[in-house]
Amino acid sequence: MPAPIALTMGDPAGVGPELSLAAHARLKNGAPFYLVGDVRHMRALAAGSGQTVAAITAPDDAAAVFADALPVLDLPLANPVTAGTPDLGNAAAVIGSIEAAVAQVHSGVASAVVTNPISKLVLREGAGFAFPGHTEFLAHLAGVSRSVMLLAAPALRVIPVTIHIPVSDVPAALTPEVLEQTLRIAHHAMISDFGLPEPRIAVAGLNPHAGEGGTMGHEDASVIAPVLERLRGEGMDLRGPLPGDTMFHPAARAGYDLAVCMYHDQALIPIKTLDFEHGVNATLGLPFIRTSPDHGTAFDIAGRGIASAESLIAAIEMAASMTGMRAR
Numbered sequence: 493m494p495a496p497i498a499l500t501m502g503d504p505a506g507v508g509p510e511l512s513l514a515a516h517a518r519l520k521n522g523a524p525f526y527l528v529g530d531v532r533h534m535r536a537l538a539a540g541s542g543q544t545v546a547a548i549t550a551p552d553d554a555a556a557v558f559a560d561a562l563p564v565l566d567l568p569l570a571n572p573v574t575a576g577t578p579d580l581g582n583a584a585a586v587i588g589s590i591e592a593a594v595a596q597v598h599s600g601v602a603s604a605v606v607t608n609p610i611s612k613l614v615l616r617e618g619a620g621f622a623f624p625g626h627t628e629f630l631a632h633l634a635g636v637s638r639s640v641m642l643l644a645a646p647a648l649r650v651i652p653v654t655i656h657i658p659v660s661d662v663p664a665a666l667t668p669e670v671l672e673q674t675l676r677i678a679h680h681a682m683i684s685d686f687g688l689p690e691p692r693i694a695v696a697g698l699n700p701h702a703g704e705g706g707t708m709g710h711e712d713a714s715v716i717a718p719v720l721e722r723l724r725g726e727g728m729d730l731r732g733p734l735p736g737d738t739m740f741h742p743a744a745r746a747g748y749d750l751a752v753c754m755y756h757d758q759a760l761i762p763i764k765t766l767d768f769e770h771g772v773n774a775t776l777g778l779p780f781i782r783t784s785p786d787h788g789t790a791f792d793i794a795g796r797g798i799a800s801a802e803s804l805i806a807a808i809e810m811a812a813s814m815t816g817m818r819a820r
């Protein structure tokens with residue numbers, strides 16, 4: 493029996509708390525997980541929805557109560573929560589929840605980390621958070637120099653090579669080293685975590701028409717193509733660089749297992765358009781498993797009981813599946 497999954501609180505004024513309860517209601521007969529969050533806040537929220545929360549003192553206690561209640565490892569917030577209204581005073585606890593979950597997975601008492609959505613702006617303004625997102629913060633906590641963002645839905649898997657940077661910085665950030673490291677991490681993860689022994693990877697160009705022979709930009713031919721050529725020589729199944737605008741229609745998607753894209757929106761727009769509800773964000777290249785829903789804090793609908801828990805449920809299920817794959 494693997495250790496339980498640690499679920500971070502995310503921004504307590506966002507949809508994370510209500511979705512955690514909804515995910516527990518759906519998954520309570522499956523692999524146990526526990527929330528690292530404020531027990532008082534979660535009890536108040538659960539009472540309103542007829543659900544139960546159990547305070548636990550260690551991750552080991554989660555399995556025993558999981559069928560009846562959402563286990564919560566207490567991490568008290570500084571201030572009471574108003575759904576939809578983020579509070580800078582709670583930012584330190586939000587960061588603390590991520591740090592605690594990572595410490596637990598490092599020590600082996602948790603099998604994986606699933607994160608609820610955070611507001612990067614709230615964390616920066618409230619607690620001086622210096623990272624653009626979980627992906628970069630988790631790499632820092634894990635002590636690795638590069639982590640890779642994967643978004644996966646039943647219809648598509650995508651990876652942006654450059655992540656949370658301005659579009660104007662993308663060409664300079666897109667170096668052969670970064671592309672090669674990303675492809676190696678992605679290729680390895682498809683085999684070890686997703687059970688694809690010979691992953692077919694489609695790689696997008698940076699420019700319109702993948703540069704069209706240099707008439708619309710040079711990076712496709714001068715940066716991307718040589719890296720693909722080199723890694724093909726090692727046996728990787730890499731197609732591209734492909735024009736980004738024609739690689740996501742159904743017939744094109746049928747020809748690959750993973751699309752590697754050059755920047756955030758090139759990767760995330762197709763997957764969130766195709767299936768916002770079931771997308772999962774996973775961080776590859778870490779020494780532990782991390783997944784999360786593909787959506788953000790959704791402050792605009794928090795506390796109204798209308799947010800879909802499907803993406804968080806899919807994230808928890810994917811973390812459990814990846815844990816099983818690695819244990820094989």
Ligand SMILES: NC(=O)C1=CN([C@@H]2O[C@H](COP(=O)(O)OP(=O)(O)OC[C@H]3O[C@@H](n4cnc5c(N)ncnc54)[C@H](O)[C@@H]3O)[C@@H](O)[C@H]2O)C=CC1
Nearest residue numbers: 608609610611612613784786787788789790792793799800
């Ligand atoms: N993994 C994470 O921690 C992520 C955090 N964010 C953060 O979230 C904040 C808000 O970002 P936005 O761009 O507004 O994205 P968002 O995903 O929070 O919201 C975009 C739209 O989708 C809707 N939506 C989101 N989740 C939903 C759900 N579960 N069910 C139904 N509708 C849902 C929202 O109501 C909104 O209309 C930002 O601070 C951003 O940085 C965004 C993406 C991922």
Ligand SMILES: NCC(=O)COP(=O)(O)O
Nearest residue numbers: 624625626627628773784
């Ligand atoms: N747009 C995806 C996103 O912001 C998620 O980032 P992260 O917090 O998982 O790094």
